[in-house]
Amino acid sequence: MADINNTLYNEIINEHNLRPYHKHSIEGANYTLEGVNPSCGDEITLHLCVDGEIVKDGAYEGEGCAISQASADIMLDMIIGRTKADALHLCDLFLRMIKEGITEEEKEELEEAGILESVSHMPARVKCAVLGWRTMREIFEGKD
């Protein structure tokens, strides 16, 4: 039990939480969507600037636990500059990692986001970790 949690609040998560790179408002976002996690009150508003198929820029604003905020920050790090299809593919990997598990190669694709894998053992934190990702998917695919 202790191990899982020791890896949860590691430097990477703390850094993304305390000094987030993408937590601000942006100009020219053509997609903005609010995601909430009603069970703990985490909230993020995700902004994306999408040009054709490419996610040109993105940012988020909000309030919530370190897991929800850091996860959204890491996600934006990964999807900015990629195509919508890539972003959705990563989202699929991330959600699968948390729900049922993925292969080592797949986890490599997830880069930093892979450190959130331990959340899969913590039912109360799953919704926090997936909040940003689900909001992104909803922007592209509508509500699930």
Place this chain on the structure above:
Amino acid sequence: MEIIRLDDSVRDEFPLIKEADIAYLDNGATTQKPECVIEAVEEYYRRHNANPLRGIYELSVEATDAYEESRQAVADYIGAGDASEIIFTRNASESINLVAYSYGMSVLNEGDEIIVSTAEHHSNFLPWQRAADAKGARVVFFDPEEDGSFDLNKLKDLISEKTRILAMTQISNVIGRINDIKAMTDLVHEAGGVAVIDGAQAVAHIGVDVKELGADFYAFSGHKMYAPMGIGVLYGRKELLDKMPPFLYGGEMIETVTKERTVYAELPHKFEAGTVNVGGAVGLKAAIEFIDRYGFEQIVARENALTAKVVNAMNDMPYVKIIGGRKACNHHGIVAFRIEGVHPHDVAQIFADAGVCVRAGHHCAEPLHRYLGELAGTRVNSSTRLSVGIYNTEAEIDRFLDVLSGIRSRMGY
């Protein structure tokens, strides 16, 4: 009954507490169960189980007796005048729903007002919101002060000839202060209204006398007072209960039924449709006997000493903000707090990691958190809460404080 000395050896009565290496400090959510409660439930199912109130045979009579003795024990425990004023339910939430649907829906008319304290658990708010919506009545909020106290003058200003109901908690599950229920029920009675008191956080921690409080209705759950889950209580004044229509309809709540007409059973059975939870009621009686063996004088002293220790230590941590003020004497077993810069869910996670069970979230009191945030000029939608029970110890509080003092650095500050 002979009073037993209360010290740390009480832990030996709780199998889960004795065996697990955790500091269980989430007693506001639910308490652990002592051996005597577990055994009483087991004994009932092993030797006395039958459908009560129905059978002619001996076993059914035993089950009926066990059930009704439990009702009497509850009546004695909270100072009800008569056992028929005790209705068994599943929990405090169901008890309050019963009042809202049966009493509320009968007496409320368009334009009437229900005063609900902003500190209420959703259980003593949502049923009133629903009843108000259905009847064109209005919910009026009674706000606490920043230190968690309630100003009676504010209540006086809210009460009018439109007031029908006051929904008020005796001890808020977030603030932890004992409210002056007597003064409040006096005020609402003068205006011709009734008071529905939520005793969920009180019954295991302070002595309760519903008559002294002037409560017209008083609701609580067994599981927060060392009894099993699934058994709860509604106390109601007989004059009111007599006039109220049933809440749930079905078996065991009637005198006679014909195709045209039904005559409902006497109190309390009118409100207990269907087969009841005898095992739960038996467990509740055992829990009452458990509490009575120690007595509230000792329980209050022990629990208040533990919360005082928490509050005093937090007062030396400038980054910890306590909900309900920094005065130790105002916290009765409950201390909800926020740590600057760290979200309550992360706080609770770090505690969990260290084997300390505390709760994070809005504790089913969203309006309260929002209101406190407004008062403080920030957004507050959750907090972390420690709540003690009879078996908690100084050593567990030390363990809690040890983790608490390391949280900010753990989160990168």
